[in-house]
């Protein structure tokens with residue numbers, strides 16, 4: 015599952031930012047890393063970017079669709095259970 | 097002037113010497129460096145609530161307490177590994193080591209992200225003190241930070257600040273001065289064993305030509321894949337570099353990481369731990385009105401509608417207020433001009449008339465329309481709406497081959513095209529920068545807004561003003577589409593931080609508006625006056641007639657305009673406001689509709705809106721994209737203007 019498939023405001027965990035070296039560095043410098051809990055806040059019109067919220071800092075990052083499609087995530091089941 | 101003051105003045109020229117300590121603000125984008133700088137030096141560096149406000153450094157002398165310091169505001173950088181041109185400015189500046197100490201600015205409201213840069217700085221041997229800024233935003237989020245503990249863990253002074261209110265700014269300078277005079281090495285981050293061992297082995301390999309204090313930093317940098325440092329090490333000793341690269345490769349393979357990700361991941365982990373250790377959540381964050389505002393402002397449908405309504409409202413306001421003010425101020429100047437021209441016949445009278453026209457024009461025509469616009473731009477920049485506009489428009493902009501981030505400079509272009517063109521530097525790819533620079537001159541800047549409001553607004557009403565802006569946007573988009581199909585490549589995907597809304601204190605908005613008004617008064621107003629006098633002299637000598645008849649085939653035959661506008665268009669190349677003042681002067685009246693037909697007025701405004709960017713814009717373009725592209729840009733706008741104006745003129749024939 016990638017960030018594109020996540021419904022809004024559902025917290026998910028970033029598994030891997032598998033989109034090439036340069037890109038993962040750029041995402042990391044803005045605060046999105048593998049292992050972070052993030053959620054999709056909203057989507058822009060005209061197949062524009064999506065707004066990603068990093069739960070730990072509360073930072074909001076706009077991520078283009080293509081890039082978002084290469085960020086794989088998983089739902090936080092164990093979090094719901096606990 | 098007292099003798100003592102002269103003494104200080106005389107000291108200034110040789111102040112490049114070492115006696116005045118130099119401090120530089122370094123930090124991630126949008127953490128408040130320029131605001132801190134301005135709090136100490138007076139408003140000199142532009143501020144804005146978005147990434148990449150500053151793309152160049154700004155320098156100033158300031159007196160803090162009773163000491164004089166030289167301050168540098170640098171562009172924001174997420175890490176010491178630059179990813180765009182603005183960031184590279186900072187990195188080069190740091191490499192040249194021109195500062196006695198750095199003031200590292202951290203954003204307390206996103207502490208863990210900010211700390212990653214602090215950890216990188218700790219690897220260097222540059223002395224630094226930390227300004228922990230945005231403490232008010234952190235408090236709003238319900239976070240309390242143990243400043244002492246943070247300082248102890250990093251081994252450098254940490255001063256909490258709120259730059260917009262000036263809190264803590266003096267203390268942070270004294271701390272920085274203290275570390276400048278007695279440098280302390282920050283506590284270097286401890287990575288895991290393998291990484292630390294790799295650093296040690298590379299350090300041992302490094303050639304002897306390096307300063308001892310630089311060795312560790314260089315080792316870390318080589319392991320991180322820093323091209324500059326690799327080149328420097330390689331030039332000193334090729335084999336050493338090869339061996340170091342082997343170590344780097346092994347380290348990455350061992351961890352199963354991409355080679356350039358090892359340090360980033362480690363620093364991230366250390367930063368998160370450190371941030372958790374020093375901060376605690378003292379209460380639930382207030383989910384403020386500001387957040388809720390976004391559900392409208394960033395809504396896919398309501399967002400653009402709300403933005404449009406707000407803009408239309410704004411233009412209506414500046415149109416009515418500006419129009420009323422303008423009328424009030426213009427009348428006495430007009431009487432004065434006529435009276436003077438009547439009293440002094442001949443050249444003297446002509447010069448007086450030109451002088452009064454220029455003075456009055458600047459005051460009565462330009463300022464009333466300009467001030468509200470400057471105020472809106474200042475507010476728009478500091479509130480944080482611009483990155484949201486970029487988010488909303490990215491999808492559409494991609495369709496015309498542009499990058500969403502270019503929305504930020506392009507919107508700033510409504511104030512003035514020059515900062516828009518320079519601001520394009522914040523875009524990562526060369527192609528996106530080029531396109532932004534080429535489209536910027538099509539944006540109706542404040543000077544052209546003055547022309548639109550004073551001609552279209554006054555004679556056709558507000559509806560038409562809005563129609564003009566829509567036309568302007570459509571044309572800019574069309575041109576964007578056209579050029580982008582000639583420049584190979586596709587725009588990068590958008591990746592940008594959307595900061596929280598921030599409400600700037602009135603004082604800082606006022607300071608910014610005053611800064612820009614003053615620059616209008618000091619540079620544009622004199623130009624208007626000089627041009628006005630020049631025009632009067634040309635008229636007196638009958639040269640304007642020669643220029644007009646030379647341009648006649650174009651103005652009269654092609655565009656169906658009165659011959660008298662020819663000379664105004666020539667002046668307009670210097671400043672677009674001039675077309676308006678010169679038009680009034682050339683026609684001998686401000687009631688343009690008595691001399692020109694509605695279609696002629698429309699044709700004139702359409703042409704002025706798009707033809708050749710003003711001199712300042714052209715010069716800036718040359719600096720940013722070179723002669724060739726600037727030439728293309730000028731040709732492009734001239735032809736677009738001619739074609740559109742011609743089409744409009746057809747309506748009257």
Ligand SMILES: Nc1nc2c(ncn2[C@@H]2O[C@H](COP(=O)(O)OP(=O)(O)OP(=O)(O)O)[C@@H](O)[C@H]2O)c(=O)[nH]1
Nearest residue numbers: 126127128129130131143144148149150172258259
């Ligand atoms: N609430 C709050 N806002 C601040 C503070 N300091 C700065 N700001 C606001 O934050 C925004 C960013 O400030 P700038 O000074 O432009 O940031 P910068 O670090 O120079 O940014 P770049 O030049 O893009 O790297 C502006 O809108 C400021 O008004 C602060 O302490 N508290």
Ligand SMILES: [Mg+2]
Nearest residue numbers: 129130149150
């Ligand atoms: Mg700045």
